[in-house]
Amino acid sequence: MYLSTAVGTLCFCQKGAYRVKWHLNIINIFKYIKLMHKEYMKNAIELKGLVKDFKAKQKDKGLKGSLKAMFRPNYKEIRAVKNISFDVKKGELVGFIGPNGAGKSTAIKIMTGIMYPTKGKVKVLGLNPQKERKKLAYKIGTVFGQKPQLMYHLPAIDTFYLFSKIYEVPEEEFRKRLDHLGEIFEIKDFIKQPVRKLSLGQRMRCEIVASLLHKPEILFLDEPTIGLDLIAKKRIRKLIKDLNKKEKLTIILTSHDMEDVEKICKRLVIINKGNIVYDDTIRKIKNYLKYKVVDILFEDPIKELKLKDVNIISKKKYKAKLEIDTDKISIKKLLEHITRRYNIADMVISDPPVEEIIEMIYKK
Amino acid sequence: MTLGKYYHIGKINLQNSLAYIIDFFISSGLVIMIMLILIALWRVLYQDRNIIAGFTLAQMIWYLVITESIVFMPLRGIIREIEGEIKSGKIAYQLNKPYNYIAAKFFSKIGFALLRWAIIFTAAVFIAWIFVGPIQLNIYGVFFGIISIFLSFVLSFLIACCIAIMAFWLEEVFGLYFMYDKMRFILGGFLFPLDILPLWLQIPARYLPFSAILYYPAKLFVDFSPEFMAKTFFFQLSWILVLIILVSILYRIGIKKVSINGG
Numbered sequence: 001m002y003l004s005t006a007v008g009t010l011c012f013c014q015k016g017a018y019r020v021k022w023h024l025n026i027i028n029i030f031k032y033i034k035l036m037h038k039e040y041m042k043n044a045i046e047l048k049g050l051v052k053d054f055k056a057k058q059k060d061k062g063l064k065g066s067l068k069a070m071f072r073p074n075y076k077e078i079r080a081v082k083n084i085s086f087d088v089k090k091g092e093l094v095g096f097i098g099p100n101g102a103g104k105s106t107a108i109k110i111m112t113g114i115m116y117p118t119k120g121k122v123k124v125l126g127l128n129p130q131k132e133r134k135k136l137a138y139k140i141g142t143v144f145g146q147k148p149q150l151m152y153h154l155p156a157i158d159t160f161y162l163f164s165k166i167y168e169v170p171e172e173e174f175r176k177r178l179d180h181l182g183e184i185f186e187i188k189d190f191i192k193q194p195v196r197k198l199s200l201g202q203r204m205r206c207e208i209v210a211s212l213l214h215k216p217e218i219l220f221l222d223e224p225t226i227g228l229d230l231i232a233k234k235r236i237r238k239l240i241k242d243l244n245k246k247e248k249l250t251i252i253l254t255s256h257d258m259e260d261v262e263k264i265c266k267r268l269v270i271i272n273k274g275n276i277v278y279d280d281t282i283r284k285i286k287n288y289l290k291y292k293v294v295d296i297l298f299e300d301p302i303k304e305l306k307l308k309d310v311n312i313i314s315k316k317k318y319k320a321k322l323e324i325d326t327d328k329i330s331i332k333k334l335l336e337h338i339t340r341r342y343n344i345a346d347m348v349i350s351d352p353p354v355e356e357i358i359e360m361i362y363k364k
Numbered sequence: 365m366t367l368g369k370y371y372h373i374g375k376i377n378l379q380n381s382l383a384y385i386i387d388f389f390i391s392s393g394l395v396i397m398i399m400l401i402l403i404a405l406w407r408v409l410y411q412d413r414n415i416i417a418g419f420t421l422a423q424m425i426w427y428l429v430i431t432e433s434i435v436f437m438p439l440r441g442i443i444r445e446i447e448g449e450i451k452s453g454k455i456a457y458q459l460n461k462p463y464n465y466i467a468a469k470f471f472s473k474i475g476f477a478l479l480r481w482a483i484i485f486t487a488a489v490f491i492a493w494i495f496v497g498p499i500q501l502n503i504y505g506v507f508f509g510i511i512s513i514f515l516s517f518v519l520s521f522l523i524a525c526c527i528a529i530m531a532f533w534l535e536e537v538f539g540l541y542f543m544y545d546k547m548r549f550i551l552g553g554f555l556f557p558l559d560i561l562p563l564w565l566q567i568p569a570r571y572l573p574f575s576a577i578l579y580y581p582a583k584l585f586v587d588f589s590p591e592f593m594a595k596t597f598f599f600q601l602s603w604i605l606v607l608i609i610l611v612s613i614l615y616r617i618g619i620k621k622v623s624i625n626g627g
Contacts, residue, residue, distance in 0.1 A: 114456035116620050137462040147457050151376060153383040158376055165372040166463055 043123075044218055044250045045088040045111060050120035052081040052106050052274075080106045082274035084120075088252065090217075093244040095261030095282075096254040098271035099355050104254045107271070108222050111252070112142050125217060138167060141211035145223035148203065149210055150195045156206040157191045160213060167214035174213065181209045185239060201232030208239070218250045219243070225260055233257075237264050258354050262289070272358045288357050292331065294322040296338065297346040307337055318345075323352070369463060370471040378475030388480055392487040395432055399491045402428050402555070417559035422499045423586045424557075429492045430509070430582035431554050433485040434516055437477050439524045440541070442469070446528035447537050450618070459619070466615060470521055477517055505588030508596075512581035515600040519577050522607035529611065532618030547572075553579030573603045 058076045059069040068074075081103040088094055096104045109115040110122060113129030113136055122129055127136045143149075150159045157178075164174035182188045185205045190198055198206065204224060211219065221240065225233045241264040243249050255261055261268055261282070268285055270278035278285065293313075301317045309329040313321040324334060331349065338344060352360075403425055410421040419427065446469065449455040458465055527540045534540075548554055551565075552574030558566050569575055580596040 109456065112460045114459045133459060134462050137460050140460070142460055144457060147454065149457075151380045153380050154376065158379065162372050162376045165369050166461060168369070168462075 042090060042126075043087045044090045044092070044125060045086075045252070046121070046123040047087070047107070047111070048085045048121040050081055050084040050107065050110065050122065051079065051118045052103070052110065052115070053118045054078045054080055080274055081110075081117075084271070084274070084276055086269060086276065086279055088250065090250055091244070091248050092267060093241070093251045093265050094253065094267045094269060095265035096252065096269050096271060097256060097258060097261050097354055099256060099358070102271045103274040104271045105222055108220055108252065108254055112140060112220055113137075138214060139216055140218045140220060141214070141216035142220045143204075143207050143211045143222065143224055145204070145221075145226040148195075148207060150203065150206055152196050153194055155192045155194055156187070156198075156210070159195075159206075160191075160210055163210050163213050169214050177213055177215070178209075181212055184242070185209050199232075201228050201235065204228065204232070204236060205239070208236075212243075216249075218252065221251065221253045223254060223256070225255060225257060233260070240264055256354060258289075258351055258357065262286075262351075270354070270358060270361070277358055277361055285357070288360050289351055290326045291352050291356075291360070292324050292326060293350050293352050294324060294334070295348040295350075296320045296322070296342075296344055299343040299345045302342060307334070310334070370467060373463070373468050374471040374475045377472035378479070381476045388483050391436060391480070392484050395436060395484050395487050396491055399428070399432060399488055400495075403491070403495050417557055419557060419559070419587075420499075422496045425492050425496045426499050426586045427557060427582045428555075429485070429488040430513065430585050431552075431578045432488050433481055434513060434520070434578055434581065435548070435554055436484045437481060437517055437520055438473070439520055442473055442521065442524045443528045443537065443541055445469075446525065447531040450528070450531040455619075466525060466611060469525070470518075473521065474517070477521075478514075481513070481517070499586065501586070502588040504593075505585055508588070508593050509581060509585030512584055512596050512600060515597075515604065516577045516581050519573060519600060519604055519607065522604065522611055523573065523577075525611045526607065526614065529614045529618050532614075532621050544574075548574045548578065551575065552577055553582070557583060571599070573607070576600045576603050 054077070055075045056078050057069065058074040059065050080101075084103070084107055096107070098104045106115065110117045111124055111129060113124075113133040116130055124136060125139050127139075129136050150156055151162075160178060161174075163169075164171075169177070182191065185208065187202065187205050187209060190202055191206070195203060195206070208219075208221070208224065224240070225236055228236065237260060240251060240253065244251050244264075253261065253265065262285075265282055268278065268280065268282045269276060296319070298318050298320070302315075302320070305312060305315055305320055307322070309324070311323040313323055315321075322334075324331075338347075406421060406424055406428075409416065410424075414420060416424065446455075449458075455465065458468070461468075523544065527537050527544060530537050530540060551558075551569040551572055553569075558569050558575055558579050561569060570579075576596075576599045580592075580599060584593055584596050
């Protein structure tokens with residue numbers, strides 16, 4: 001198709017020079033370049049007007065309600081995804097965040113073809129995930145944090161071998177690939193231990209390796225850091241970032257932990273109640289991240305808490321929760337203020353939860 | 365390559381299920397108990413005659429060895445597993461693997477089922493041998509009997525799938541299973557060969573899938589004849605074909621309804 005356009009353009013150049021004004025040709029050439037550019041920047045994922053409804057059975061309370069529901073079931077439609085459209089370019093690392101039940105996992109499940117959308121167009125690598133599910137399966141890798149794929153009683157290497165068979169990876173290539181991934185993910189020491197004896201972090205690393213054996217073009221990670229401790233989280237984050245950078249892998253990641261996305265993604269999509277409320281670079285969201293939540297535990301009971309430029313959320317005898325705007329008061333200043341006046345036992349500084357960030361976006 | 369995939373699925377699942385090996389031996393203990401009761405029961409019935417419905421006592425007991433070993437195939441477990449995966453939505457996570465869900469389930473269960481069958485069969489043979497002694501077995505009967513037992517596993521599996529897939533529409537599928545189980549007991553020839561039933565019941569029972577699972581392979585095993593073998597394979601294979609079509613239609617309609625809890 002592009003070739004014919006090119007030939008057409010050339011012919012047009014030769015003939016058109018006599019008939020049409022020359023600048024029209026240049027416009028045509030531009031069009032061609034644009035087309036080539038489009039091919040180069042081809043989207044890995046295209047979502048347009050995605051809607052997903054769930055039917056939920058409703059039941060009145062008590063035995064009477066149960067009987068009624070048996071004969072005349074009453075369904076209520078719940079719209080989990082209201083209207084989601086976005087594109088993901090090849091090689092991008094996109095983070096999806098949103099509170100529980102926002103619809104981010106539903107969106108991922110539709111993109112990987114395991115759920116049918118109610119309405120809307122979905123294209124992943126140029127394929128329809130529902131109709132060409134098997135074909136797509138060879139090209140994508142998926143990890144669902146809440147649904148382990150590794151065989152529980154067997155060592156991970158057995159599942160890896162099985163996956164290499166399922167995805168039809170030649171034996172020789174599988175060995176090389178596992179060697180390579182085993183090194184990056186540092187799983188070689190425990191690859192032969194039964195999965196049930198691994199720690200959660202080790203297991204998650206194995207899960208990701210299992211989904212990469214067949215060299216997918218896109219990797220979907222649904223809550224990969226769920227339940228992990230801080231160190232394990234950090235490690236997984238770094239690995240994900242490296243995969244995207246070094247292997248040029250397109251990665252879609254969901255989380256309800258802002259920090260996950262903040263640390264590794266360039267682009268952030270926030271979903272709330274089935275709608276996209278934010279789709280832009282991570283740098284812009286940092287404006288909202290200047291707010292910090294500070295929990296303080298005091299050694300002595302405090303009578304009153306007076307601090308300038310600080311929003312006191314709650315205050316008890318030994319505890320207080322504050323919110324600060326780091327533009328108005330720096331953390332260092334706050335620390336100075338507090339330590340000078342009060343005797344503190346403990347202090348935790350954290351980012352506001354996703355829900356609050358969403359609220360701030362709405363307010364603006 | 366495609367079949368190789370399923371072979372490996374079977375192999376790894378067998379390894380994984382060996383963690384539950386104790387369960388095997390408990391169920392074979394149960395089989396021994398049931399066999400002892402049945403032997404005592406049939407002894408009484410054979411007190412004043414040598415042949416009932418064309419079976420001698422020894423043949424009858426050996427017939428029960430086969431039906432017993434087939435009935436103990438882990439059908440309930442398969443139904444519970446598929447039903448659970450449908451209801452919880454876990455089935456969805458297997459859709460994005462490049463294999464057929466039903467075929468993968470079949471191969472992941474077959475190793476376990478055959479191993480369990482072999483253990484139960486051995487236990488039942490052991491009891492039969494001690495109490496009624498060996499019978500004259502035709503070498504063809506044993507060979508084709510075992511093939512037919514394998515087919516009856518395929519058939520049971522497909523029926524289990526049909527029942528389990530109904531979970532897309534029904535809240536509870538174990539009612540269906542209960543019905544199927546009882547039909548199998550009476551019309552399938554689990555406790556006695558169909559030949560004992562009155563004709564008006566016997567003839568329809570011969571054409572139903574229940575007898576293709578139990579009666580045909582068991583009778584073929586103890587009382588071989590080429591005509592009976594042809595009949596056995598004809599009924600078994602046709603029911604397998606019908607059920608494959610039914611399962612794939614039900615599956616295809618059902619899978620569109622899949623919704624994942626907590627997504």
